[in-house]
Amino acid sequence: MELGQRRYPIHIGRGLLDAPESLAALVTGRHALVVTDSNVAPHYLARVQQALAGKTTGTLVLPAGEQEKTLARFGEVMAALAALGASRDATVVALGGGVVGDLAGFAAACWMRGVRLVQLPTTLLAMVDSSVGGKTAVDLVQGKNLVGAFHQPAAVLADVATLDTLPARELRAGLAEVVKYGAIADEAFFGWLEDHAEALLARDPDALAHAIFTSCAHKAGIVARDETEQGERMLLNFGHTFGHAVETEQGYGGLLHGEAVAVGMVLAARLSADLGRAPWSDTARLAALLERFGLPVALPAGLSGESLLGRMKLDKKGVSGRIRLILWAGLGQAEIVTDVPEDDILAILEG
Ligand code: NAD
Numbered sequence: 541m542e543l544g545q546r547r548y549p550i551h552i553g554r555g556l557l558d559a560p561e562s563l564a565a566l567v568t569g570r571h572a573l574v575v576t577d578s579n580v581a582p583h584y585l586a587r588v589q590q591a592l593a594g595k596t597t598g599t600l601v602l603p604a605g606e607q608e609k610t611l612a613r614f615g616e617v618m619a620a621l622a623a624l625g626a627s628r629d630a631t632v633v634a635l636g637g638g639v640v641g642d643l644a645g646f647a648a649a650c651w652m653r654g655v656r657l658v659q660l661p662t663t664l665l666a667m668v669d670s671s672v673g674g675k676t677a678v679d680l681v682q683g684k685n686l687v688g689a690f691h692q693p694a695a696v697l698a699d700v701a702t703l704d705t706l707p708a709r710e711l712r713a714g715l716a717e718v719v720k721y722g723a724i725a726d727e728a729f730f731g732w733l734e735d736h737a738e739a740l741l742a743r744d745p746d747a748l749a750h751a752i753f754t755s756c757a758h759k760a761g762i763v764a765r766d767e768t769e770q771g772e773r774m775l776l777n778f779g780h781t782f783g784h785a786v787e788t789e790q791g792y793g794g795l796l797h798g799e800a801v802a803v804g805m806v807l808a809a810r811l812s813a814d815l816g817r818a819p820w821s822d823t824a825r826l827a828a829l830l831e832r833f834g835l836p837v838a839l840p841a842g843l844s845g846e847s848l849l850g851r852m853k854l855d856k857k858g859v860s861g862r863i864r865l866i867l868w869a870g871l872g873q874a875e876i877v878t879d880v881p882e883d884d885i886l887a888i889l890e891g
Pocket residue numbers: 577578579580583604605606609636637638639640642662663664665666669670671672673674675676685702703704705706707710713714797798
């Protein structure tokens with residue numbers, strides 16, 4: 541990942557967590573706090589602790605799940621860093637999915653105004669999206685990721701072998717973010733995903749490696765050009781304004797993030813077609829691929845369109861109270877649109 545003069549490595553491969561020397565080398569100071577969750581710890585924590593045996597390490601195992609990405613849990617990470625006596629050269633090691641990565645990343649951004657962060661992603665979603673690019677955050681009941689900071693990791697180490705233990709539903713949720721890159725920027729990759737859907741669902745190592753590598757290349761390219769989301773980076777939020785509203789409205793205990801993004805991408809594509817900006821046939825292709833991945837493509841029952849619209853107004857991309865959406869002109873051609881009438885959005889939400 542290159543950001544002007546700054547750069548950091550993104551290592552992708554099988555068995556990376558089994559190389560203690562390279563793991564230890566990522567922690568440059570004396571102190572390291574490993575933050576993980578209750579599902580990941582039994583599988584992978586011992587290996588990381590062993591690799592860091594020569595350091596002064598602390599461990600914080602949080603309960604798993606989106607509902608834990610809170611200011612209260614953030615406070616627990618701060619307390620653990622204090623208990624460790626972590627100084628400015630400390631490293632926070634985030635071992636887990638996007639929830640752990642975002643939360644521990646935000647803690648690293650804030651502890652003593654910013655310490656080193658190493659991302660060890662263990663979900664497909666975290667490998668292809670959340671561990672790369674430096675967005676960190678926690679959720680509020682009022683809205684998702686509303687409190688956070690840009691804080692780039694010093695390194696990302698994605699051990700693809702950790703996906704062997706990932707539940708199937710979580711793998712499918714990660715595939716939603718993979719599809720996103722094809723949808724917004726790369727029609728050829730979208731076609732490749734159509735051709736390799738079964739291989740990906742069967743966790744074929746070569747197919748997974750290609751999907752992860754291609755996704756990271758897209759993400760790194762976009763972030764390199766627009767680190768703090770002044771323009772192009774907003775395209776990575778295709779489907780997210782709708783999806784975040786659903787997650788918030790469900791109290792972070794309904795659809796998984798990737799599932800909500802899948803629904804959101806289809807709604808954004810439908811809205812684009814309704815507005816005459818994109819062909820309907822591409823919406824159908826997008827929905828068909830997501831369905832092959834076992835992902836939802838319509839809003840869950842029981843959600844109010846008006847309430848979802850209200851949630852969308854608190855989206856971080858909004859300007860002066862106006863909703864800014866990522867729509868598309870068709871596969872591979874996402875665009876930022878600010879002037880969509882609320883009635884048209886509501887029609888999609890109630891459709
Ligand atoms: P998650 O972190 O909740 O992980 C999903 C589930 O899988 C959890 O129950 C976890 O305990 C379990 N798990 C993780 N790795 C495992 C493994 N190898 N084996 C067995 N179980 C495992 O969810 P996620 O989908 O990884 O991340 C979603 C979060 O990421 C959301 O909060 C979203 O907002 C955030 N996100 C952030 C960015 C960013 O740029 N920072 C981008 C996309 C998403």
